[in-house]
Amino acid sequence: MNNLTYENLNGFPASPTEVKKRREHVKAIIISHPRYTSIYNKLEEIHFYSKGSIHADSLFLYGNTGVGKTTILEEYRNNFERYIKDGYTIVPVLYNKVPVGATPKSVASSLLRSLGDPAYDKGTENSQTARLLHFIKACQVEMIIIDEFQHLIDRETKHVLNKASDWIKSFCDNAGIPIILCGMPESSKIFDHNDQLDRRFSEKIEMDGFNYITKENQIEFRAFLKNMDEKLPFNMNSNLANKKLADKLFYASKGNPYYVNKIILEATTIAAKSGGDFIDENHLYDAFTMIKISKRPYITNPFGKENFNILNAFEREERKEFYN
Numbered sequence: 001m002n003n004l005t006y007e008n009l010n011g012f013p014a015s016p017t018e019v020k021k022r023r024e025h026v027k028a029i030i031i032s033h034p035r036y037t038s039i040y041n042k043l044e045e046i047h048f049y050s051k052g053s054i055h056a057d058s059l060f061l062y063g064n065t066g067v068g069k070t071t072i073l074e075e076y077r078n079n080f081e082r083y084i085k086d087g088y089t090i091v092p093v094l095y096n097k098v099p100v101g102a103t104p105k106s107v108a109s110s111l112l113r114s115l116g117d118p119a120y121d122k123g124t125e126n127s128q129t130a131r132l133l134h135f136i137k138a139c140q141v142e143m144i145i146i147d148e149f150q151h152l153i154d155r156e157t158k159h160v161l162n163k164a165s166d167w168i169k170s171f172c173d174n175a176g177i178p179i180i181l182c183g184m185p186e187s188s189k190i191f192d193h194n195d196q197l198d199r200r201f202s203e204k205i206e207m208d209g210f211n212y213i214t215k216e217n218q219i220e221f222r223a224f225l226k227n228m229d230e231k232l233p234f235n236m237n238s239n240l241a242n243k244k245l246a247d248k249l250f251y252a253s254k255g256n257p258y259y260v261n262k263i264i265l266e267a268t269t270i271a272a273k274s275g276g277d278f279i280d281e282n283h284l285y286d287a288f289t290m291i292k293i294s295k296r297p298y299i300t301n302p303f304g305k306e307n308f309n310i311l312n313a314f315e316r317e318e319r320k321e322f323y324n
């Protein structure tokens with residue numbers, strides 16, 4: 001039995017509202033896999049050690065798109081809810097994204113906006129910065145998370161936006177609370193251009209997707225699938241962690257949680273629409289056809305193949321890439 005809130009469909013197609021409900025359910029699934037937990041614990045540690053400390057710790061978290069950086073950071077923020085005290089909204093953890101083409105003013109504005117300042121856009125860069133530092137104290141912010149750090153690199157010229165980087169550096173100094181910066185691997189370039197920022201963020205952690213090389217890697221990926229399966233909006237298990245299916249899901253996703261979730265989301269939709277009470281391989285086959293991965297033009301659909309061999313499949317894909 002999986003999820004008692006979902007009734008068996010018994011072959012009767014789910015209504016559009018029911019399909020939507022199940023899709024939203026899948027989108028919200030978060031699995032605390034070992035790398036997730038270790039980064040989450042790190043955030044807790046930094047948060048705890050910095051309270052009342054004369055010098056707050058900071059961290060730079062980086063990793064490729066879809067590995068789950070924002071998922072952890074938002075979950076951390078959500079576990080520290082805002083509340084009202086003496087007329088002020090207390091914001092224990094502030095989460096913010098660097099706006100595209102960042103300038104000191106746009107970064108300050110977006111932080112003010114995340115804090116809930118209705119006049120977030122008003123004032124000069126200096127007055128906004130002063131207001132922000134004032135609100136951080138008044139709202140008793142204990143930790144700030146700044147995501148999409150790569151937006152400090154100009155998309156076209158690929159140059160680091162120095163003014164905004166310098167602003168962040170001084171802001172970190174003046175805020176006096178732990179700051180977590182997070183972005184794509186290329187955002188490391190910002191530190192090469194800004195020694196002072198680099199020194200303040202000397203602790204840098206990379207977040208990776210799943211691997212499938214060692215036995216332990218495979219067990220970890222299959223445990224992720226098993227957890228996912230248990231949380232799916234169906235009453236019956238789909239056996240996603242079965243070795244053969246796990247091989248196929250790994251091949252299809254290269255261990256990137258985004259693609260695993262996307263395939264399962266579309267398969268859930270197809271299963272519910274056709275009255276299924278679990279995901280079967282036909283649903284996965286159809287779900288896979290809906291997904292295009294630009295970086296893998298020679299990927300083939302692994303689902304429904306009786307004699308699928310993961311090593312051969314990767315090899316064939318690489319060979320095609322090499323000769324084309």
Ligand SMILES: Nc1ncnc2c1ncn2[C@@H]1O[C@H](COP(=O)(O)OP(=O)(O)OP(=O)(O)O)[C@@H](O)[C@H]1O
Nearest residue numbers: 029030031064065066067068069070071257258261
């Ligand atoms: N721990 C997890 N459990 C379940 N699903 C996850 C988990 N982590 C990531 N995902 C899935 O992967 C998707 C992408 O994750 P997320 O947005 O956190 O990646 P990201 O590293 O922030 O990527 P980007 O650099 O593009 O912002 C999520 O929407 C979710 O579907």
Ligand SMILES: [Mg+2]
Nearest residue numbers: 069070071147
């Ligand atoms: Mg993200």
